[in-house]
Amino acid sequence: MNALTLPDIAAQASRQALPLEWVGMCGIALPVLFDGQRLSAKADAGVSLDDGEARGIHMSRLYLALEMLEQDNLTPRLIRQVLHHFLDSHEGLSNNAYLKIDADLLLKRPALISPLSGWKRYPVSIEAQLKNAMFHVELKIDVSYSSTCPCSAALARQLIQQQFVDDFANRSxxxxxxxxxxxxxxxxxxxxxxxxSQAQLRLTLDDFVDELPLLAVINDAEAALGTAVQTAVKRADEQAFALANGQNLMFCEDAARRLSLALQRCPGINALQVRVVHAESLHAHDAVAESRWRREAE
Incomplete structure (x- = not known):
């Protein structure tokens, strides 16, 4: 008895001829390597279906190509190779390829004064596409920090001044x-x-960038703000944090401007979008500011 050939339904002709912009899978669990750290990640992988007569794509080929991300450190070059593999495995069907990777980057951060340190989580997202033979990569990074309201600080100082007058009036x-x-x-x-508060950073990378500048962007953002949230602390660290907040009073507008100006100086950044959210303790709503910047063509 001859073995039956397994049916390939995706290879059949479509009942309705129409190209599709994106076809693929979302939420694929996989490990990725970054700076020697193995991260638990989720990926969205897809290609365009430009042959409108084709019933569908070969999703298993996309899935298997993602194994390349387990072998080497995550770089723009590796991501480009994966996207090329997507297209090579769909020759005649697809012209464009897409990949999105979501992960939590864990960084060990020192306390401000004491020798303590602890792990801090930074949600990151890498979105890449190979479209019309043009490679494009965007990074999304979330950075948490503390913000002290300048208006509230001024009002508090005024009350303290008034209390001083009341308590020491007509006294030596x-x-x-x-x-x-x-x-x-x-x-x-x-x-x-x-x-x-939270800074939501979205950055478009230059084509020549060899490494993903996640660490540089995070460090520059936290330095610009001056009040990054802490991990393990002693009382001396908490006091230093209170001092940092007092010396870095900021509205959401201030934070957005600080971040935008600092990150524009980062090498390898072609465009930038900053969105800051201050989860108000005075109001039941949030204060939000956004900024956009794009490097002018030379």
Whole structure:
């Protein structure tokens, strides 16, 4: 008895001839390597179906091509190779290929003062396409930080000034009395409000970039803000964090401008979109600011 040939339904002609822009799979679990770290990731992989007469694509070929990401460090060059493999395996069917990788980058961050350190999570997304033979890569990175409201800080200072006037009116000032007043809740009657905030960064890379600048972008963003959220801390670190917040008062507009100006100086960045979200502790809504920048053609 002869073995029956397994049917290939995807190779059959479509009942309705129509090209499709994107066909593929979403949420594929896979490990990827970045800077020596193995990350748990999810990938979306797809190609265009330009042959409108074809019933479908070969999704298993896309899936198997993703194994290339397990072997080498994640770079634009490797991503380009995967996309070329997508197209080579769909010759005659597809002209464009797409790949998106979502992962959490774990970085060990030191405390501000003490020798402690801890792991911090940075959600990252890499979106790449090979379209009309042109390779394009975008990065999305989320960075958390603390923001202290300048208006709230000014109002708190005014209340403290008024309390000082009330407590020391018509009295001779003694150093010890003022020092004790400054260290008491009676004297510091108000504090400004702060909120955990998030910077959502979207960057388009230049074609010549050899490495994904995730670490450089994160470090530059946190340096520009000055108040990155912490991991393990002692009281000295918490005090240093309070000082950093007091020296980096910012509205969402300030944060967006700081980030945009800092990241424009990063090499290998062709375009930038910044969106900052301050999860207000005063209001039940969030404060949001956005900025866009694109390098002018030389």
């Amino acid at each position: 000032l003694q150093h010890a009395d003022v020092l004790a007043w400054l260290g008491s809740t009676k004297g510091i009657v108000a504090t400004p409000h702060s909120q955990r």
